[in-house]
Amino acid sequence: MDDISSNLHSDTCISDRLRTVGAHVTLSRIEVMRALSSSSGMTAPELMRHVEKRVPGITLRSLYNTLMRMQERRLVERTGSIRPAVFTLSGTARDIA
Numbered sequence: 320m321d322d323i324s325s326n327l328h329s330d331t332c333i334s335d336r337l338r339t340v341g342a343h344v345t346l347s348r349i350e351v352m353r354a355l356s357s358s359s360g361m362t363a364p365e366l367m368r369h370v371e372k373r374v375p376g377i378t379l380r381s382l383y384n385t386l387m388r389m390q391e392r393r394l395v396e397r398t399g400s401i402r403p404a405v406f407t408l409s410g411t412a413r414d415i416a
Contacts, residue, residue, distance in 0.1 A: 362403040
């Protein structure tokens with residue numbers, strides 16, 4: 320599968336997972352899940368560097384709001400009680416990527 324087909328397949332899987340948990344499908348949520356699927360965990364500033372490449376104009380506050388909503392839907396887990404917190408895909412969300 321070429322890169323374009325692979326990205327489309329991945330985006331479709333991510334979109335389906337978001338819908339399954341009742342979350343709105345947004346570009347920022349897709350990009351957060353895409354970034355986290357290729358890492359063992361990232362801080363919000365690290366995620367920001369990845370997400371803002373595909374979502375111009377996103378703010379750190381918006382990213383945190385996205386992460387909070389994704390935590391509520393159990394798509395993302397936050398580890399670490401002190402800053403910087405590290406975010407990872409939850410166990411069930413990791414299956415999509």
